[in-house]
Amino acid sequence: MRKQALDILSSKLAASEKFILPERDDLDVLVAEAGEGMNKIGAR
Numbered sequence: 001m002r003k004q005a006l007d008i009l010s011s012k013l014a015a016s017e018k019f020i021l022p023e024r025d026d027l028d029v030l031v032a033e034a035g036e037g038m039n040k041i042g043a044r
Contacts, residue, residue: 013019
């Protein structure tokens, strides 16, 4: 049930077009480019 809830939440956030939802693998690349001070959670 947890996976289903995550899928529903992710699809709703993506549909709102107010959030960037990178894949977990991409997050490491983004943090390396932006530095450790990067805000990992938040709206555009």
